Amino acid sequence: MPELNLPTIIISLIVLYSLASISYVFAFRGQYRHPNFKHYMRKCWPIFAPLNCILYMSTKKRARKAILDLEDFPELQVVQQNWETIRDEALALKSEQAFESTKEKGSLGYYDVGFRTFFKYGWSKFYLKWYGYTHHSARRHCPKTVALISQIPQVKGAMFTLLPPGSKLTPHSDPFACSFRYHLGLETPNDDNCWINVDEQTYAWRDGEALLFDETYVHHVANNTDKHRLILMLDVARPMGPLGRMFNFVYCQLMRFTLVPNDSTDKRGMANAVFAKVTPFLNRSKQLKQTNIRLYKVLKLIFNSLLIAILLAVIALIIFIPYRLLF
Known part of the structure; x- marks a missing residue:
């Protein structure tokens, strides 16, 4: 029997630990249950479950649930108190067709590796x-909105999002547990038929009202009305202990690679620069799906395998570097 070394x-x-983490998120975390493991693989980024579970364990007790109490995050009160000022700047963008321009094929904002799948539903x-x-x-x-959120160090990301009438976002969870997601209603249908469901809990947006939730729980969205839904969306730092903050620092560095510009004056992250290069190939492969389904599946498997290999390499480096420093 070979000797086991350190x-x-x-x-x-x-x-x-990785297998246990993936199993826990799939079968036990939260109230939502996937119809099968394939659905979980497609919608919920299980490759990140091991690192996410470290953050879950390090999360402070008050924040260990799908929908958070806003009273526990008093730093966000100033955002809600100024919702009308924020709304006015968002409506000005809407009137200038700024949302439409960022989802046009070929535009800089179109190559968004994090939110690309939402475009087909009309989301912008x-x-x-x-x-x-x-x-x-x-x-x-949006100088007033930018100045406002810049006063809050816990706000790591911010955007306005627009969901058109009759649209939806199917069940999914976000890959990184580095933050919570904040929604502030700006111009909404003010109707129970425009809602988000987070881990089997349904919330309907209202103008001037806010929601804070853990986006790594499965959530889905529907706007079953004849009006647009316009909100401010923030990424808010997850409150954690020292170990979680250490891992989260690495996560936040990875998030910088996914930076997406609105126009040519903005910077672009490396991940989205690469995504822009491979998008023509992806589009051609989708056309191939109609003519040669077997070849399409082979190419899809190769591409997904390469993506997983890159992610595994990054995770391996995260683990290997501290190990070499310690041993």
Whole structure:
């Protein structure tokens, strides 16, 4: 029997922990249950479950639930108190067709690796801030809103989002547990038929009202009205202990790679620059789906495998560097 050395033991423990984390998120976390494991794989980024579970364990007790109490986050009160000022700047953007321009094929804002799948439902956005970077276009068009959120260090990301009448976003969860998601109603249908469901809890948007939730719980959206839904969406720092903050620092650095510009005056993250290059290939592969489904599935498998390999390499580096420093 070969002797077990320390690296082998550590790797084995990491593998076991990773499998346990994926199983926990799939079968036990929250109230929502996936119809099958394939659905979980497609909608919920299980590759990030091991790191996310470290953040879950480090999250402070008051924040360990799907929908959070706004009273526990008093720093956000100033946002809600100024909702009309924020609304006016968002409506000005809407009248200038700013939301439409960011989702047009070929535009800089179109290549959004994080939210790209939402475009097919008519969803659109305008970024204000993203993990250490404030958009120049936002400073020009929304100076009051930018100034307001810049006063709150817990706000890591910000954007306006627009959901058209009759649209929806199917059940999904966000990959990174580095933050919570804040929604502030600006111009909404004010109707129970325009809602978000977070872990089997339904909330209907209202003008001037806010919601804070953990976006790594499964959530889905529907606007079954004849009016648009316009909101301010913020990423708010997850309150955690020292271990969680250490891991979260790495996560936040990864988030910077997903920076998306609104126009040519804004910076672009590396992940979205790469996504812009491979998008023509992805579009051609979708056309291939209609003519040669077998080849399409092979190419899709290769692409997804490469993506997973890159993510695993990043995670391996996150684990390997501290290990080398300690041993």
